[in-house]
Amino acid sequence: MLASVAEGGGSDLHGILTINNESRKVSTSEHERVVKHHYDSMTEGFYLQWNPDHIHLRLFEPGECPGPDEMLRDSAGLARAVERMIEVVVAPAGIEERHHVVDAGCGVGGTAIHLARTRGCAVTGVNLNELQLEIARREATDAGLDGRVGFEYADCSRSLPFPDDSIDAVVNIESACHYSDRGRFLREVRRILKPGGRIAAQDWMARDGLSATEYDEYIQPLCEA
Ligand SMILES: C[S@@+](CC[C@H](N)C(=O)[O-])C[C@H]1O[C@@H](n2cnc3c(N)ncnc32)[C@H](O)[C@@H]1O
Numbered sequence: 001m002l003a004s005v006a007e008g009g010g011s012d013l014h015g016i017l018t019i020n021n022e023s024r025k026v027s028t029s030e031h032e033r034v035v036k037h038h039y040d041s042m043t044e045g046f047y048l049q050w051n052p053d054h055i056h057l058r059l060f061e062p063g064e065c066p067g068p069d070e071m072l073r074d075s076a077g078l079a080r081a082v083e084r085m086i087e088v089v090v091a092p093a094g095i096e097e098r099h100h101v102v103d104a105g106c107g108v109g110g111t112a113i114h115l116a117r118t119r120g121c122a123v124t125g126v127n128l129n130e131l132q133l134e135i136a137r138r139e140a141t142d143a144g145l146d147g148r149v150g151f152e153y154a155d156c157s158r159s160l161p162f163p164d165d166s167i168d169a170v171v172n173i174e175s176a177c178h179y180s181d182r183g184r185f186l187r188e189v190r191r192i193l194k195p196g197g198r199i200a201a202q203d204w205m206a207r208d209g210l211s212a213t214e215y216d217e218y219i220q221p222l223c224e225a
Pocket of ligand 1: 032035039053054055056104105106107108109110111126127128129132154155156157172173174175176178179180
C-alpha cells in the first residue's frame with residue numbers, strides 16, 4: 001500500500017514513497033508513476049466498496065454511520081455524508097453560477113458534477129489518472145453536463161493547463177498529499193486564479209507535536225493501509 005510525501009526544493013525535488021512499510025527516495029517521475037499505478041489498482045475497490053462517485057472522506061452525523069457489518073457503499077447515510085463533506089470544504093470559496101472552477105485531483109468526477117449541479121457553474125476537473133478521467137467523462141455525459149463539466153489530464157505537481165488569471169476557484173480534495181511538489185502546485189494555483197480567486201482544500205495531515213506513540217497509533221497505520 002502507498003503513502004507519499006514530497007521533500008526538498010527547486011529542481012532537487014523528489015518523493016519519499018512508503019510501500020508495504022518500506023520507505024525509499026524516488027525521482028519525481030517515479031513518484032508519479034507509482035501514484036498513477038496506485039489509483040489504477042485501487043479505483044475498482046473504491047467503486048465497489050466505498051462509493052462509485054467520490055474518493056474522499058465523509059462527514060457522518062451521529063446515527064448515520066454504517067454498522068460494523070454494513071458495507072460503506074450500501075449505508076443509507078452515505079450520500080448525505082459525502083455531500084456534507086464537499087459543502088464544508090468548498091463553502092469558503094463562495095462558488096457562484098458565473099464562475100469557472102478547477103477541481104484539482106478530481107478522482108472520478110463526483111465533486112465537479114456536484115458543483116455544476118448545485119451551483120450551475122462551469123467545472124474542469126484535472127487528474128493524472130487516465131482510468132479515473134475516463135470514468136469522470138462518462139459520468140458527466142450520463143448526467144447531461146457535457147457542456148458545463150470537462151476533464152483534462154494534468155499532473156498538479158508540474159503545471160495546470162489554464163491561462164493566467166482565468167479561474168475563479170480551485171477545489172482540491174484529498175489529493176495534494178500525493179504531489180511531489182506542492183509548492184509548485186500552489187504557485188500554479190496562484191497563477192491561474194483571477195485576482196480575488198480562492199482555493200478551497202482538504203487533506204490528510206498529522207498535527208504538530210505528535211508523540212512517537214501517537215505517531216505509531218494514528219499515522220503509521222494510515223501509511224500502511
Ligand atoms: C483520494 S483521491 C481524491 C479524488 C477526488 N478529489 C475526490 O474527492 O473524490 C486523490 C486523487 O488525486 C489524484 N492525483 C494524485 N496525484 C496527482 C497529481 N500529481 N496530479 C493530478 N492528480 C493527482 C489521484 O489520481 C486521485 O484522483
